[in-house]
Amino acid sequence: MTRNPQLADGQPDERLLSTQVADQLRHAILTGQIPPGSRVRQDELAERFGASRIPVREALRLLESEGLVVLVPNSGAWINKIDRAECIEIYRMRERLEPLALSESVAHLSDADIDRLTVMAREIQEAATVEEYIDRDRKFHLLSYSRAVMPKLLVTVERFWNLTQHYRRLYIATTGGEGRWISDAEHRLMIEAIKRRDSEEAERVIFSHIRRTRIHLQRLG
Amino acid sequence: MTRNPQLADGQPDERLLSTQVADQLRHAILTGQIPPGSRVRQDELAERFGASRIPVREALRLLESEGLVVLVPNSGAWINKIDRAECIEIYRMRERLEPLALSESVAHLSDADIDRLTVMAREIQEAATVEEYIDRDRKFHLLSYSRAVMPKLLVTVERFWNLTQHYRRLYIATTGGEGRWISDAEHRLMIEAIKRRDSEEAERVIFSHIRRTRIHLQRLG
């Protein structure tokens, strides 16, 4: 009754139906299984997950707070179709926050982490499909930030990645081999800076990396 | 049935009980009416707002996503007692994001806005109580950012202000006249930069302003 929430680890209890529904829905959205702009009905989701509408509603509320779903009172829920302007805005926030995440992480990344990053960078280069690429790229960058002891920042960054997932897919699809080559080089430069524990240089590299991608997306419009 | 949510303005419909409950609860938390760390029971809130537990639960979920409330499954809800480390972390994110907000706003602030900022800066100086000070200071800074056409960023910044509200109160209470004098000077420098439409200088001033406050709070620990 008086269990201290400050001591509880942040992991939400997966036994709660609402979080299960939210997790599965989030996954379906991020993989494109449910396309942006499509409407989701509470009844349908409830049936799909074998639950009542209550946990479904709470899941939708959660995903709305993450920006993945748009709820219109008394009307319904839609998968958020993020427009170009919103995507650009998020990229500009990423340009400011991710350098901080990386810089705070650099000192705490283990040698094993760095080896892993090196392997992952190569695997990104070798990705054959768009899906493979964005999945590996995501894991690479999130690992590079992961040792920053700034939990709120990490959650925020991951949310931004989720929101721009579809645009990253677009980026990979529209950039030729040239864009891929530049990204791969930036990844290697970042790893080099990390190896030297040069957090300032790492900041600059990741900033440029995000900014360049943002500008590419801006030009597509 | 097919109303496009993208066109709907972002204002949540206040007629929804859950948002009403959330708004009132948020206000009660920010004013310190409900102290950090205290437990909130769904039944109590439901009775207090004359509603059932369903909208109360949704309100709690919303406030949890804003970081104001901590929910522990099958246990209960507490008002988030933000510890010093979390506060510092948020300040470090603010140091990165608010310069962007200000810089994007500078070009769009009207002359009337700038006059208003000038008046507000004076009113902050003249604030007699801590409550007056933090209220005016909050409105001053949020106005300075308000013309940035980056809605997500503005929402994020306001959330961070909400989360650190109690620590700003602490800051004002612990800093002597000296801290006040420096802040006031920084406000004036910021307005001067805005008047010259010098967004880069404005960025530097607001960065230093937040950073100095953060360091003061760190030293208190």
Added chain:
DNA sequence: TTCGCCGCTATTGGATACATTGAAGAAGGA
């Protein structure tokens, strides 16, 4: 035809009722 009004229905919002959890306290033994 086209515009506006009105009732219908699908869908969401909220209330009530039931199930489940887990923490405090009682009871029992070592």
Added chain:
DNA sequence: TCCTTCTTCAATGTATCCAATAGCGGCGAA
């Protein structure tokens, strides 16, 4: 006395049911 176990119950999680709303279609008039 202290520890373990069981019981109990307060509080949350979920299901079901009812109310309210918004959008659609039909109808009629200009």
